[in-house]
Amino acid sequence: MVSNTFTSSCMQSVFPYHWQTRLIGRSAECRVCWSEEQPWLLTPEGKRPWDRNAWGRDNALVLLLTPEQVVVCDVFFPEAAGKNLNTLLHHEISRFTPFQASDVIFAVGRRQVREQRLELTLAVVLRKRLEALLDRLAERGVAPDRVDALDADGRSLDVDLLPPERRQRRYSWPRLINASLMASCLLLAVFAAWLWLHDRESMLEEMTAEVQRLQREAHEITELRQRLADNDNATGYLAGLKHQTPSMLEALQDLTQCLPNDTWLERLDIKSQGEVIMTGQSGSVGGLIGQLGACPGISAPRFQGAIQPDDRSGKDRFSLLADIPVVTEPALEP
Template sequence: MSGVRDTLQQFRARLGPGPRSFLAWWGQALATWLPARWRVLLGLTRDRLFFQHQGDELEMTWGEGTQRHVLARLPATTTPDDLRALLGSRLANLPRWWLVPPGMVLRRRMLLPAAAADRLRDVLRFELDRQTPFTANEACFDARVLGVREDGQLDVELAAVPKSAFAGGLGRLGALAGGLAGADVEDADGAPLGVNLLPEDARVARQAPQRGLHLTLAAVAVIALVFGAWAVLDNRRAAADVFAAQVESRADEARQVASRRQQLVDLVAGTATLNQTSAQRPTALEVMDDVTRRLPDNTYLEKLAIEGDRLTLIGFSPEASGLVARLQESPLWRNPALSGALQPDPRTRMDRFTLTAELLGKRDPANAGTQGGADAAGRD
């Protein structure tokens, strides 16, 4: 058995080093290609262990794609435990197949409708007694599709073995017959034909080793991915809330700035309007100067008030009734009139008067001269 172990060690070396960490396994699982050793561990490889009779021994070969590599020759008394101890935990999980000798199998090529592709085995069950001397209950059978013709028909090759001969050959495998995943046929070139003659109820489905651990790690990875996505989403929401608060704060500042700007515009407009209005009216000094020049010397004022465009004069004069005529010729106001009755003052022996007039805007000097000439002409 030392030569067998040496061969198996070489086989294990071809599978590559073991996994270093879960992250390495996860990264390689997402890749489009995987090392052979990983494909074996994850159950993603199509590699198989073939057993066939060689005299009183069993020849064990490794089927790697379309190639086969002889691993060892085992005694017919080898048990599954012996094989597992010999192969190790990794190689023992490769699916085991019986390679049926070509002389035991009846092969026929036949044409079937294209619709038979989805239910090929059921169709063969009805066609078996027409193509072979056996019925579906008397033979183990399977077929492979060789191609599709131009008219759409399927070119199919049927392989069938009588159940009695199949059971006899299977029995020569001894204790290893109970753990098979299938039974293929060796073609003329020594390669597997690509069929499975083993009845479905006798096939053993192989699972990847440490499947529970892998599923647990996958579940943990999915949970971590969901949690990470949720954390990213929550961070995005928090950032969005902060940004919205900043935008609202900037909007409030912008509104305040706009309000202050509007107040400033209103103030400037009001000031300009006030200045324009003030510029159109005579100043208080101009009014006082004109009043002083037009009132007689024996007239005294207690109050001179300018409220808007209204001029009010309150004082004492012995000629109070003639003051209206004196003030009518002024270009700074119009419609001078006494307000109320004259009140004699016994102390000063003058009449107390209240006189009001409506202030006018400033006039252009040329217009003022023209207007003054017109007023003089009218008086003449």
């Protein structure tokens, strides 16, 4: 009820009466007029004396002023004057009527723009006369919700000449329902827009999180691939190095078979490139080069340095270099 009252009161303060009726609907109206010193109830069948029981409380009560009770005239202004029409009429009312603006209540009925000229139907009533009429109606229990006027042809101008201080808010169920529906539609539209924006933000956050997760997984996969590639390279390098390094057991076996029995080694160093350094003593140093040269697993034997006799053993001390052929494993075809 509070929201409906607020909506209707805002419309009354912002929009003209005919716009209010279009926006929030017009409740059923009960029309009365003042004639022959008494109020009359206007019905489709004609007028009849005022009967309080014939007036539904939910119906708006409208007082119709006859052409004898109100001044109705057509006025013309430039089209641009429509922006501040009320202010302009307040200052110019004395040009169209013999009254001052403070002495009358006026309202604009029909209006139209023709050839860049604003044509208005102006309804003007003396404030004192209208106040007196309203007081006399109040004495008979008639409190209008609106004061309308009739032109010379008997047509309603659809205006409200009721003084602001006498206006009372009356709300009927149809108007309350219309106002509630309007407020509900507006709230639903705002809520739907908020839900749409919220869903888009949620989807964007989910997509951003998913992209970040995929990026992390892709980075981890790249690191794993790099590690596998490094391991493959290291494995291949070690395997190649293993095949290129001469076998220690094979070299010892060849030397054992090729060296004479009166020869022993004090030092044996086999390099990875296949070079062999031997230091030892022998009783037949002169035949070592020939015996080692005939050995199938040793090639290019040669002495290193001078041969020196050993007084303790009676043999000759020597230092000898030789090569052991390195057999590489053929590469596998892809």
